[in-house]
Amino acid sequence: MNITFLGTGTSQGVPMIGCGCEVCTSANPKDNRLRSAVWLQNEDTSVVIDSGPDFRYQMLRAKVETLDGIVFTHGHKDHVAGLDDVRAYNYWTQKDIDIFANPDTEEILRREFQYAFSNIQYPGLPQLAIHSLTGQDFTVGSMDFRTIKVLHYKLEVFGYRIGDFTYITDANYIAPEEMDKIRGTKILVLNALRHEKHISHFTLNEAIDIAQEIGAEQTYFTHISHQLGLHDEINTSLPQGIFLAYDGLKLTC
Template sequence: MSASKLEIKFLGTGTSQGVPVITCDCDVCISDDPRDKRLRSSIAIKKGNTQIVIDSGPDFRQQMLRAQINHLDALVFTHAHKDHIAGMDDVRAYNFKAQKPMEVYCTDLVFENLKREFHYVFDEAFQYPGIPRVDRIRIDKSEPFKIGEMTLVPIEVMHYKLPVLGFRVDNFTYITDANYISESEKEKIKGTEILVLNALRKEKHISHFTLEEALDLIEEIAPKKAYLTHVSHLMGRHKDIAKELPENVSFAFDGLSIKST
């Protein structure tokens, strides 16, 4: 593994609805604690001069402005649910600044969905200067791939019946939208020092790890540090639920920045 440190920024740590949820007046949604304000899940990873973002949901524009990300080498997609791809149109700003297409890394399944959602990007009949320009690069889930100074190892997890990719970069692993990971894919995670894992709520869910399930997996993998993301308002207020966690586990929050060890 490379000795160069990774810089990781949590751009969003919420669910598909975000937190607060529209029309909800629960204690979490009306909280004035900024840690309880969660945009849709996404992270930025920087290594040397290379910077990528994993997933561009509906809040992508807001996240890029808030994090002051003025240079972006690539978008990497975990899966094609709307809360993870909806903001791809806003790569236009990076096209204009860099004067080149944005590299977009995804599986064939995700690409088929991107072509439906953003038909005007890929259909030659709709081509004109104002649309996003992207270069799609295929991810083979069984093969690591390089983006600039980073090597990413795909990790296939299951989101109910939908295959989703997590990614390991050096000693950092990011997994969102999962409720099952096979033993063979867990082998790719073992030895990681920093693990980010989804934990939706305490109650059982059909397609996401609960808090208990996430903590059990973290105990099995045994990273030095773990962060929980894709957190619902049903989990509770950050200041309260943080007290329930083991010493090496924290709830991530929007704007949190960490570095690999």
Template sequence: MLRSDVQHLDAVIYTHAHKDHIAGLDDVRPFNFINDMEMPIYGEKNVLEALKREFHYAFEDIKYLGVPRLVLNEINNEEFYIKGIKIIPIRAFHYKLPVFGFRINDFTYITDANYIEDAEFEKIKNSKVLVLNALRKNKHISHFTLEEAIKVFEKSRSEKGYFTHISHLMGKHKEINAELPENIRLARDELKINI
């Protein structure tokens, strides 16, 4: 965020409660200060409970100076709005853990998943941009492989795909991109996608 000079965040939406996805919560503090606002946080009940547990100091009655100022918003598998923009949750599974992906207009984001039920898959179809996890080439218990992610992308009939949550076991960025269809690329740091 520092390297990309992000000056404003409207909200934070969580996909699930794994540490590698929630650990950056403290990084909203500069936005509390710069934008003089509490940060709206969206997540399922279990995610919000994990945030309260892991970042208990932000939720105590007597606030320590400088803790993140947060407003928690519980979501479920129904559309919701942030500043007038419709967000559509997409239920996926990270092995047996239910997680959410999200569709915002024609942009869909799904990470840490290896299974999407057919009814939920309908929400993905015909996205202009689909961001999907592709951990590595070899089978994994809770993440799509490169081949599986390509199949999901093709089935979705999306226009452009970016694969994220990539392991060092995937291979070199340039070499993997050369193997991919023209409309799919590995995501990279500071990638900007207009939605």
């Protein structure tokens, strides 16, 4: 399976107008992050996890020519706001795009994109087929997904394990039974917002502790705030086998 990081930032991770900090003004492209999302592709299936506000540009930048499904972690705007732009894939494939979401996220999608789910349909609307998730395993094309429930403060967020690859974002707590689902992963992706304590995200040190407990061969941190610091400086300070992800990073698992 090929893995492409479409974005590794947060709404506080993209360059901020007027901020002036060393990250927001950095010339290093690894410090220029769009909202967090990842593209998974194998021989016959193409899936994106989350479609934030940067979705259209991310898909163009990564040259994603086919799309079989979008799997959502949760319903916050920085993870769902770009869903409307699936209509280009509807046009080329002449079929619905399968989307997978838990009940809370499904409710948000139906409210925010009510015209796509209305009884009144007309050409050009996004064509979506919703599949409700309650924590069960599921399949998109030839990819098998195992759901991992994490907490984003008090909000339940879904992470996913696909074979030896696990993707978790927007979390600050993982229960022991959910940690057990991750063990044995070869590549782990985990959120690491900043150094300072946060109410709903892992800090860098908290993410390192989780990564070392899991012991994946490679761990990559995503959902990175500009408050974390410059990519190259932080990356070189991390323990062996742990790295900062960056937009456009490609992996194979």
